[in-house]
Amino acid sequence: MPRVSDTYLENRWRVQPNHANNYGTVHGGNVMKWMDELGAMSAMRFAGEPCVTASIDRMDFHRPVPTGEVVVIEAFVYDEGRSSVNVHLRAARENPRTGEQEMTTESQFVFVAIDEDGSPVPVPDLTVEGERCRELRERALEWRRDREE
Incomplete structure (x- = not known):
């Protein structure tokens, strides 16, 4: 069974002029696409x-x-259903010269596992073991609880 930490991914995109809106900052649709x-x-x-x-x-x-800075996105699975997979995502802006980061966007996406015909298929149980797995999962669950209030 996969662990939370097995699903942790992080990627970076440098904001280019073709990613920017009229104000010289990354277009929200690009951030959403990268998170997806x-x-x-x-x-x-x-x-x-x-x-x-x-x-x-x-x-x-x-x-x-702003254009020229970096968007850093992290993603990890924090929960599962029969065929659904809940992923917590967080985006930050990063200065490419210093590495300094500020959180910009956070969300949770639900994905569905499918077979070659596009029909939902069962997913395994998520294993939460070790301090890192517990910390990541608790962060995601706390974010979700805060949205429900």
Whole structure:
């Protein structure tokens, strides 16, 4: 059974002019696309099957990322259903010269594992063992609880 830490992925995208809006900052649609792509990879690593996006929780953009800076996205699976995979995603802006980061966006996506015909298939149980796995999962569950209040 896959562990939370087995599904942890992190990727970086340098914001280029073609990623920017009229204000010289990354277009929110690009950040959402990058989160969706990395989230799907995390879900597939967990499920061992192709996964498609089923839903996206609330997504707030807290600060802009200017052209030339870097968007860092982390993703990990924190829960599962019969065929669904819940992935927590967090984006930060990073100064490419110093590595200094500020959180910009956070959300949770639900993916569904599918077979070659596009029908949902069962996913394994998620294993939460070790301090890192517990910390990641608790962060995701706390974020979800805060949204439900």
